[in-house]
Amino acid sequence: MSLYEESPGREWGWLRGIWAGRARVSEDFWRVYLVVVVDGEPVGMQDLIGMNFTKFGTVSTFSWLDPEVRGRGLGKEIRQAVLHLAFEGFGAREAASDAFHDNLASNRVSQTMGYEPNGVDWDTRRGEAAVINRWRLTRERWAAARRDDIELVGVAECRPVLGIGVGFSS
Secondary structure (H helix, E strand, C coil): CCCCCCCCHHHHHHHHHHHHHHHCCCCCEEEEEEEEEECCEEEEEEEEEEECHHHHCEEEEEEEECHHHCCCCHHHHHHHHHHHHHHHHCCCCEEEEEEECCCHHHHHHHHHCCCEEEEEEEEEECCEEEEEEEEEEEHHHHHHHCCCCCCCCCHHHHHHHCCCCCCCCC
C-alpha cells in the first residue's frame, strides 16, 4: 500500500516517520515533538527541528492541527510557544518555516509572526509535486514582537540531551 493512498496506510507512514525522528537525536540533528492539547484532548502537533544547531543556531518548525480546531487562532498560539522555546529556551539565532503555496492559513501565521519571505521550493503532497513558500524569522524580529506571558519549564535539563551545551551562545 502506498503512503499516498487512503487510510490507514497514510497514517501508518506518518507514525513510522515520527518514530524514526524520535530515535534520531544528536548534536547535528534533533526534533522535539510537542502535542497540542485543548480541553484535555489532543488536537494537533507542533515540532521544533534543529539541524546543525550548535554551528548555526537555526531551527525550523512544523505543525498540524485537526481541521475541527482550525480557524480559532490556535496555529498562531502554538507557533508563538515553540518560537519562545527556540529563541528564549535554546538560544536560536533564526527560525525557518514553510507551507504549501495554497495553504493560506499557514502562510498567514508566518506573516503574522514576523517571518519574511525566503524563496520557494518544491515538495510532494500526496505524491504530487507542489510549490512550497519558505519563511525566515530572525531573533531580532522575534524579540521585537515576542510575548511575555509564555513560561518555559525544564528547558535547562533538555539542552544537554539535544547537544546544546552550556557554552552555546546565541
